[in-house]
Amino acid sequence: MNKLGVFIKDTFWKNVKSVSFITMLLSPIILIAIIAGIGYFIAQNESEIPKVELAVISEDPTIPQMLLESDETLTIAEDITTEEEARTALSQDEISGYLVVNVEDNRLKGSLTHDGLDNHIPIIEQVLTSSQILLRANELNLTPEQLESLNEPAVLDTQVVSVDEGEIVEEDDLERGIQIGSAYVINIVILMFIMFYASTVIEEVAGEKGTRMMEVILSSTTATTHFFGKLIGVFLVMLVHILFYIIVGTATFMYFRNHELVLSLIGDLDIGAILVQFLEFSSVFLIIGVIMFMFIAAFLGSLITKTEDIQKAATPLSLIVVLGFYIGLFAMAQPENIVVVVSSFVPLMTPFVMPFRIATDTVSNLHVWLSLGGAALFTVFLAYISLIFYRANVLIYSDTNFINTLKQSWTLVRSENSK
């Protein structure tokens, strides 16, 4: 059996079956389910809000009628016709308030006495204004057509645009929102994936070195085979992870596609096109980011002498990842800031920062490709350096610190390559 295959198969199955992977896989789904559950529960409660009762003392019978039509949560206490009765009813908590409407000199005057009807005031005002207009229209002998033409609102069309390489590009508000939201999501996903898969690699490598299995393994195959076997195994686990989300996501979308809420949200947007655009770059950034950090993780893992030190090895990596994450968040607020612009071209930061610059349209396609190319080149360089040190590191079992291990490793690297 091919030895690379032995490592890939072993690493893959061990991790796919691990508790931490399954937890990682299911946690976003469980989280979304919980949030959806809470949302549903709140929505249920909202629809059951008790109607408030209002007494209307007016000579104009259209006012209570218009109120009922405009505010679904209101009911009118029709049996109350005088201010006296209304006051008594309010004092006995039978109604929430009463509205007295008088017409003086052809002017509508309303006065609302209430307990907790603040939310309804705008609608009441609107209804009174409409009545006032009707009253005036009557007085001026306007025809219904004339009235309608008076009420006709002005038209304001809005168009959000962005400037892309000197050209004004039309943009949809919702589309932009989706882009920015996606950038946030991708930033968090990249953070989670990198942290999880980098620490998986560290555990895989440090596990076999820390348990002293490495020497036996290296007497049966090469360090290069082991290195790539482990990395490919972990990478396949990640692909399963992504594939799982794609399948679950598509299935959920298919199921809810015709749901009222979803329809009202997406409107006539072409969700497919937006997703493709979103996945196009983001997935490339995600994959290149994870690969880059996996190489670093393999290098760090090979420095470990004891399995207890795994956390120590992960620290420098976590610091870089967290730095990238924060620059990413900062990029959202200030995409043109010099720190953001520069760090979007620093290979280790690119996967965190560039998606935001793309989302805010502050970067040209050429620059995106340049940063991707830089990251890809840097990944190859990382792979090369990691592998050279890996071969030496795995044989060193000093109980001293990282720096000393690195020094010893460097001596070994030189003596191995100078022959």
Added chain:
Amino acid sequence: MLEVKDLKKSFGSLTAVDGVNFTIEKGQIMGLIGQNGSGKTTTFRMILKLLNADEGSVSWNDQPFSKEFFDHVGYLPEERGLNQKMTIEHQILYFARLRGKKNSEIEPLIDGWLKEFEVVGERKDKIKSLSKGNQQKVQLICTLIHEPDLIILDEPFSGLDPVNAGLLEEGIRKARDRGASIIFSSHNMNNVEELCDNLVMLKKGRQVLYGTIREIRESFGRTRLFLESSLSKEEIENIDGVESVSGVEEGIYHIQLRDAEVGRQIFDLATRDGYIPTFSQQPPTIEEIFKQIAGEIDE
């Protein structure tokens, strides 16, 4: 047949191995001894290509040793360890697959090997549930189960009680009998004398002894004499060429000679009145030779 020629290796300014030469035929056992830091592990690592030699060569059946022979190697490193989370079976199969074996070839053999090495535990038990000694035996099984032609054992006896050491010796002999070439290092000279056909001793990376156990011992001359006679301690001490005399009780002596020839003189003197129960003139043991060469630093 493994042939090691003029191996040299230095790390920076430190010369770890300096001119090591030996040959192990099929079905032979070679012992590699030397103090800590004398270059034993580095030598093993160079044979196995874990390290590149600065100079010299390693050949297997008259061809340069290369990665193609990896499947025929069994290696027990000095730094022991297994994956604590794996089961015994999984661990054995993992290493065997890395030696190019199929699961189906090795699976039927596991129970037999566990029994032979008297491992206390079932094949489905996790490694971490085993005692240290049993873990070490599982690792030995991992080293031997794929029937390697070249077996390299770095300190295989350390940490084993006499019963388990006996089982290991048995395992090594069996491998030899089916034609494997075996090399092991040890600090226990009894194991070395009992098991080995040949011996190499390293001191500060240099090869200071090489040959069969007998050749090496004889080369030091028969300078040790066990004598049981009526001679007094003073009489023996007065003989020219006697270095020292020690004895547990009157009449039984351990005599250290400067010159083996003096033995005849003592024999004549001791037997002048006829029968004596013991006159045994022997070369030094491997342990004594080891201590003598290593100098006073070691014990």
